[in-house]
Amino acid sequence: RKEVEQDPGPFNVPEGATVAFNCTYSNSASQSFFWYRQDCRKEPKLLMSVYSSGNEDGRFTAQLNRASQYISLLIRDSKLSDSATYLCVVPPDPGNNDMRFGAGTRLTVKP
Amino acid sequence: ETGVTQSPTHLIKTRGQQVTLRCSSQSGHNTVSWYQQALGQGPQFIFQYYREEENGRGNFPPRFSGLQFPNYSSELNVNALELDDSALYLCASSSSSRSSYNEQFFGPGTRLTVL
Numbered sequence: 001r002k003e004v005e006q007d008p009g010p011f012n013v014p015e016g017a018t019v020a021f022n023c024t025y026s027n028s029a030s031q032s033f034f035w036y037r038q039d040c041r042k043e044p045k046l047l048m049s050v051y052s053s054g055n056e057d058g059r060f061t062a063q064l065n066r067a068s069q070y071i072s073l074l075i076r077d078s079k080l081s082d083s084a085t086y087l088c089v090v091p092p093d094p095g096n097n098d099m100r101f102g103a104g105t106r107l108t109v110k111p
Numbered sequence: 112e113t114g115v116t117q118s119p120t121h122l123i124k125t126r127g128q129q130v131t132l133r134c135s136s137q138s139g140h141n142t143v144s145w146y147q148q149a150l151g152q153g154p155q156f157i158f159q160y161y162r163e164e165e166n167g168r169g170n171f172p173p174r175f176s177g178l179q180f181p182n183y184s185s186e187l188n189v190n191a192l193e194l195d196d197s198a199l200y201l202c203a204s205s206s207s208s209r210s211s212y213n214e215q216f217f218g219p220g221t222r223l224t225v226l
Contacts, residue, residue: 004153034214042219043201043217043218043219043220044154044201044217045217046214046215049214087153087154098156098167098168098169099144099156099215100156101146101153101154101155101156102153103151103152103153104152104153
C-alpha cells in the first residue's frame with residue numbers, strides 16, 4: 001500500500017456541481033494533514049489544513065477519518081477557477097521531515 | 112506570491128553533466144525543503160535544510176546533494192545527470208523547527224530537462 005493514495009481522477013464536472021476527493025494514508029501515527037492546490041505548470045499552494053476531525057472554509061470542506069485513515073475534500077458549487085490538481089499531503093511524524101504528497105487528483109470544471 | 116524564488120526557471124542538460132539549482136527562502140523562514148516532481152506525479156521529498164544542516168532526506172541517491180547558507184538560501188546539486196532526473200524541482204521554505212511542522216511555501220520551480 002502506498003503511503004498516500006488519492007482518487008486518480010480526472011474529475012470533469014459542470015459548474016455548480018459538488019465534487020469530493022478521497023485520500024488514504026498508511027501511517028496511523030500521522031497527526032495533521034493538508035490539501036494543496038496546484039495549477040497547471042505552477043507551484044503547489046496550501047488550500048486547507050486538517051488537524052482534528054475536519055475543517056471548513058467557504059465552499060471547501062475537509063474531513064478526517066482516523067479510524068479508516070482517510071481524508072476527504074468536498075467542493076460545493078464548483079467554479080471554473082476550481083480547475084486544478086488537488087494534492088493530499090501527510091506531513092512527517094514529529095522529528096521526521098519527509099513530507100509525503102499524493103499523486104494528485106485533477107479536477108476540470110466546465111461551463 | 113510567496114516570496115520564495117528559484118533560479119533558473121528552465122534548464123536543459125545532457126546525461127552525465129552536473130547541475131546546481133538555487134532557492135531564496137521567504138523572509139523570516141529558516142527551513143528549506145527540496146522536492147522533485149515528475150510529470151503527472153506529486154512532489155517527492157529530496158531533503159530539507161534547517162539552519163544550514165541537513166534535517167531529513169528522502170529516498171534519493173547521494174548524487175543529489177545540497178547546501179544552505181547563513182541567509183537561509185539554498186542550493187540543490189545533482190551530479191551525473193540521468194534521463195529520469197528530468198522533472199520540476201520545487202523549493203519550499205518554512206519556519207519550522209526540528210520537531211514541528213509549519214506550512215511550507217513553494218517557489219515557482221525549476222524545470223530541468225536531461226537529454
